Amino acid sequence: MILVGHDPASAVYVRNKVRACEAAGIHSFTHRLHEKVENEELLNLITRLNADPSVHGILVQLPLPAHIDMARILETIAPSKDVDGFHLYNVGALVTGNTVFSPCTPYGVVKLLEHEGIPVEGQNVVVVGASNIVGKPMALMLMARDATVAICHAKARDLAQFTIGADILVVAAGVPGLITAPMVKKGAVVIDVGINRLEDGKIVGDVDFAGVSRRASHITPVPGGVGPMTVTMLLVNTIESAERFYAAQRTAS
Numbered sequence: 001m002i003l004v005g006h007d008p009a010s011a012v013y014v015r016n017k018v019r020a021c022e023a024a025g026i027h028s029f030t031h032r033l034h035e036k037v038e039n040e041e042l043l044n045l046i047t048r049l050n051a052d053p054s055v056h057g058i059l060v061q062l063p064l065p066a067h068i069d070m071a072r073i074l075e076t077i078a079p080s081k082d083v084d085g086f087h088l089y090n091v092g093a094l095v096t097g098n099t100v101f102s103p104c105t106p107y108g109v110v111k112l113l114e115h116e117g118i119p120v121e122g123q124n125v126v127v128v129g130a131s132n133i134v135g136k137p138m139a140l141m142l143m144a145r146d147a148t149v150a151i152c153h154a155k156a157r158d159l160a161q162f163t164i165g166a167d168i169l170v171v172a173a174g175v176p177g178l179i180t181a182p183m184v185k186k187g188a189v190v191i192d193v194g195i196n197r198l199e200d201g202k203i204v205g206d207v208d209f210a211g212v213s214r215r216a217s218h219i220t221p222v223p224g225g226v227g228p229m230t231v232t233m234l235l236v237n238t239i240e241s242a243e244r245f246y247a248a249q250r251t252a253s
């Protein structure tokens with residue numbers, strides 16, 4: 001894991017990932033770099049980890065400081081070790097249905113739905129938020145499972161017009177209280193991906209949990225919902241990466 005700078009939220013997420021690795025018996029190293037680190041130093045570190053056969057997963061915690069060329073950093077990670085699924089090769093593979101690594105947060109959402117026995121095929125899904133990390137891959141993964149998917153920008157004019165039709169509503173906009181009960185169809189499944197820190201230190205999602213939980217058939221809380229699933233899917237991707245590595249080694253020998 002590579003953590004640049006000292007954003008407190010990023011530090012919490014990385015700590016949770018490290019703890020989960022330890023609990024799962026996955027050895028992890030956290031490389032903490034100064035917020036003023038140069039692009040070259042970060043690139044050199046990634047190149048070294050790419051070449052290290054004992055490393056099966058590389059994660060560069062986002063966001064990165066503004067002077068860092070994020071695209072170049074992500075494209076330097078070996079696609080076979082890109083357990084976040086952010087390399088362009090892996091993004092393209094996801095688009096065409098030849099998924100190598102599914103991005104952890106949407107993958108966690110898919111697993112939650114599977115575990116609860118909630119069908120996706122033929123369902124109307126609305127994804128609010130169109131980020132590269134959550135909204136876009138979420139839509140692709142549900143399309144691959146034969147859902148009808150609409151993506152709304154958080155700033156959509158009359159957002160409720162779209163959300164009210166959703167059998168499954170996934171919200172990843174980063175706007176506290178964005179989704180209220182009248183915007184949700186009765187019996188809908190509501191997945192809240194938002195994590196917002198309020199001034200009093202409280203963490204809330206993008207959904208008015210108290211109100212919406214009276215209309216929804218299923219709803220995920222924040223914290224304790226999608227966040228821990230993101231961490232879990234990182235472990236799944238890392239184990240899969242190691243298994244692929246050793247399978248390829250056996251074939252080669």
Ligand SMILES: Nc1nc(=O)c2c([nH]1)NC[C@@H]1CN(c3ccc(C(=O)N[C@@H](CCC(=O)O)C(=O)O)cc3)C=[N+]21
Pocket residue numbers: 012013016059060061062063084104105195203222223224225226227228230231
């Ligand atoms: N390269 C990269 N990969 C990521 O997967 C990635 C990232 N950058 N940047 C930021 C987002 C966010 N993220 C979370 C991880 C854990 C929790 C988590 O453990 N949440 C707990 C605790 C939340 C808390 O206490 O703050 C919960 O929701 O219950 C949440 C969010 C991974 N991200």
